[in-house]
Amino acid sequence: MTAAADRAGEVRVAVELRSVPGCPNLAPARHQLHAALADLGLPLAVVTEVVGGYPSPSILVNGVDVMGGIGDGSAACRLDLPTAERIRAALRQAVGAAWSDARSAYRHR
Numbered sequence: 001m002t003a004a005a006d007r008a009g010e011v012r013v014a015v016e017l018r019s020v021p022g023c024p025n026l027a028p029a030r031h032q033l034h035a036a037l038a039d040l041g042l043p044l045a046v047v048t049e050v051v052g053g054y055p056s057p058s059i060l061v062n063g064v065d066v067m068g069g070i071g072d073g074s075a076a077c078r079l080d081l082p083t084a085e086r087i088r089a090a091l092r093q094a095v096g097a098a099w100s101d102a103r104s105a106y107r108h109r
Contacts, residue, residue: 013062015033015091017030018057018059019049020053020054023077025057026057028081032083032084035084036087037091040091042095053074055069055075056076056077058082061091066090
C-alpha cells in the first residue's frame with residue numbers, strides 16, 4: 001500500500017464525478033479519474049457519481065471543481081474538460097491538506 005493510500009484511509013478525500021444523462025465525455029473523464037486515483041494509490045471508493053443538471057462532466061475534489069469552476073451551473077457539455085494533470089494536482093492537494101489537518105488534530109489530543 002502506498003503512503004497516499006495509508007493517508008486516504010486516515011483522512012477524508014471526497015470526489016464527485018458529475019454528469020448529465022448520456023454525456024459523451026463521461027467515459028473519458030471517468031477513465032482519467034480512475035487512472036489518477038490508481039497512480040496516487042487512492043481507492044475508487046472515494047468517488048461518488050452524480051447524474052443531474054450539471055456542467056458535464058465535472059470532477060470535484062472535496063467540493064472544488066478541478067478545472068477551477070464553481071461546480072454548479074446549468075446542464076451543458078463542458079468545453080473545459082477535466083485534464084489528467086488537473087485531476088492529479090487536485091487529488092494530491094486534497095490528500096496533503098487532509099493529512100496535514102489530521103496530523104495537527106492528533107498532536108492536539
